[in-house]
Amino acid sequence: MQIEINTSAAPAEGVAVVSLTMGSELPASLVRTDGIAVSELQVNIGAGPWEVERVVRQAVRAAVSFKLPAIQLNSADFIMLDRTLFSERSLGKMMARGALMGAYVFDDYLTNGQAPMRINLIGDDEAFLAGVQEGTVIGQCVNEARTLSNTPANIATPAELARCAHKMAASEANITVRVLEDQGLKREDLNLIRAVGRGARGTHGPRLIVIEYSGKPDNDIQDVIIGKGVCYDTGGNSMKSSDNMPGMHRDKSGGVTVLKTIQALSQLKARVNVVGLIPAVENSVDGDSYRPDDIIETAAGISVEVTNTDAEGRLILADALWYAKRYCPDTVIDIATLTGAAHIALGDAYSGVFSTNKTLLRDLITAGEAGFDPLWELPLGPRYAHYLRSTQADIANACMSGKSGGASSAAWFLHRFAEKAGFAENYAHLDIAPRMVQVFPDEHLAPGSMGAGVSLFVEYFLSKQTP
Numbered sequence: 001m002q003i004e005i006n007t008s009a010a011p012a013e014g015v016a017v018v019s020l021t022m023g024s025e026l027p028a029s030l031v032r033t034d035g036i037a038v039s040e041l042q043v044n045i046g047a048g049p050w051e052v053e054r055v056v057r058q059a060v061r062a063a064v065s066f067k068l069p070a071i072q073l074n075s076a077d078f079i080m081l082d083r084t085l086f087s088e089r090s091l092g093k094m095m096a097r098g099a100l101m102g103a104y105v106f107d108d109y110l111t112n113g114q115a116p117m118r119i120n121l122i123g124d125d126e127a128f129l130a131g132v133q134e135g136t137v138i139g140q141c142v143n144e145a146r147t148l149s150n151t152p153a154n155i156a157t158p159a160e161l162a163r164c165a166h167k168m169a170a171s172e173a174n175i176t177v178r179v180l181e182d183q184g185l186k187r188e189d190l191n192l193i194r195a196v197g198r199g200a201r202g203t204h205g206p207r208l209i210v211i212e213y214s215g216k217p218d219n220d221i222q223d224v225i226i227g228k229g230v231c232y233d234t235g236g237n238s239m240k241s242s243d244n245m246p247g248m249h250r251d252k253s254g255g256v257t258v259l260k261t262i263q264a265l266s267q268l269k270a271r272v273n274v275v276g277l278i279p280a281v282e283n284s285v286d287g288d289s290y291r292p293d294d295i296i297e298t299a300a301g302i303s304v305e306v307t308n309t310d311a312e313g314r315l316i317l318a319d320a321l322w323y324a325k326r327y328c329p330d331t332v333i334d335i336a337t338l339t340g341a342a343h344i345a346l347g348d349a350y351s352g353v354f355s356t357n358k359t360l361l362r363d364l365i366t367a368g369e370a371g372f373d374p375l376w377e378l379p380l381g382p383r384y385a386h387y388l389r390s391t392q393a394d395i396a397n398a399c400m401s402g403k404s405g406g407a408s409s410a411a412w413f414l415h416r417f418a419e420k421a422g423f424a425e426n427y428a429h430l431d432i433a434p435r436m437v438q439v440f441p442d443e444h445l446a447p448g449s450m451g452a453g454v455s456l457f458v459e460y461f462l463s464k465q466t467p
């Protein structure tokens with residue numbers, strides 16, 4: 001589907017525009033001016049900024065389902081909301097981001113996909129228009145992340161992710177990309193990425209995609225973000241059941257988020273330096289696949305006993321954490337669809353955030369709120385160490401006795417590697433398995449990937465900019 005946003009009131013000739021105007025009843029409702037009653041939307045006055053974005057998504061999604069070619073949204077229609085809760089700029093941003101995210105459907109492989117849609121956002125305030133521009137970049141990058149995450153594993157292979165990264169570097173400013181494959185991974189001793197990826201070859205074989213964005217070249221402070229790029233997670237030899245396997249092409253969502261975050265930062269000319277690392281693999285079954293009971297020696301110097309090949313995400317992330325050390329990073333944040341346990345704990349309401357750094361936690365949670373991409377803190381600490389005890393190696397990759405505490409023991413595994421790399425005090429882990437796909441329709445997004453993490457990362461880095 002093609003989605004076009006513009007801020008001029010005049011629609012293309014012959015295109016019907018459906019407007020939404022706010023009625024006077026309480027709670028206020030947005031009503032379609034073409035008289036079709038079905039999409040009357042209830043607006044909760046005083047409910048805060050989230051209400052604007054929610055209602056815009058809902059309105060645009062209704063327009064898509066009615067196959068309307070265009071919709072018009074007027075900033076003035078939100079006059080009844082408590083405007084002290086948000087600025088004109090953030091109103092523009094929310095309207096653009098909400099409209100793009102609401103209009104999205106994954107129809108790339110449908111012969112008769114959705115018709116293109118025009119969205120007119122009306123407002124003349126300069127700050128509003130600047131907000132629309134920013135929201136458009138974010139909304140588009142979130143949607144591109146959703147498409148890549150939704151794309152199945154026969155198409156979105158590790159090689160394809162690498163190609164997307166190279167393509168981005170060629171078209172966007174201040175981005176360089178490097179990809180480590182067989183020999184490169186071997187040279188760097190990235191044995192965990194190699195082990196997990198060993199069951200797949202060629203375009204499906206393992207890679208480490210390294211993306212460097214330099215938005216503030218006169219400054220040597222840089223942050224690293226690491227995204228889990230498991231293009232398909234069969235579970236490997238500890239194979240998933242046929243109930244649990246479908247959908248596991250979305251196990252690369254964290255990696256895709258890193259890619260599209262950096263694209264958005266470049267398009268917004270964000271004055272920050274960010275390195276993105278995406279270990280991209282397929283967790284497949286084959287005679288070469290790694291197995292339970294294998295012991296892997298790592299570049300970090302921590303030996304790992306594999307107790308479950310389905311706990312593959314933490315393995316590839318651990319190697320990437322070690323690789324991050326060379327950047328002497330200010331902060332390191334990883335993002336991953338890491339555990340079913342985080343999903344059990346949080347539902348689809350929040351992604352989990354784990355860190356021992358209170359400032360970093362606060363900043364990430366604040367960014368999540370601003371991006372409507374919310375986070376909730378889960379525990380991280382040595383009380384989870386016993387879940388990962390091994391008698392054969394320094395650490396086991398999974399707990400042998402049940403799933404309880406699974407999100408936190410996974411986080412502790414990663415923390416061990418962050419500690420070894422020397423940045424545990426400036427490290428956070430985001431488990432976005434809860435928000436890989438929408439479970440309840442309340443967010444007014446099309447079924448499939450939600451693009452979790454893009455919007456929150458962009459907010460986080462925009463807030464870290466210095467003049």
Ligand code: BES
Nearest residue numbers: 251308310311337338339340341398433
């Ligand atoms: N990719 C999965 C986690 C997942 C499950 C994400 C469902 C999204 C939806 C991960 O690699 C995995 O398999 N985790 C295991 C860990 C266990 C073997 C210790 C899990 O959560 O069951």
Ligand code: MN
Nearest residue numbers: 233310311312
């Ligand atoms: Mn797995």
Ligand code: ZN
Nearest residue numbers: 230233251313
């Ligand atoms: Zn996985």
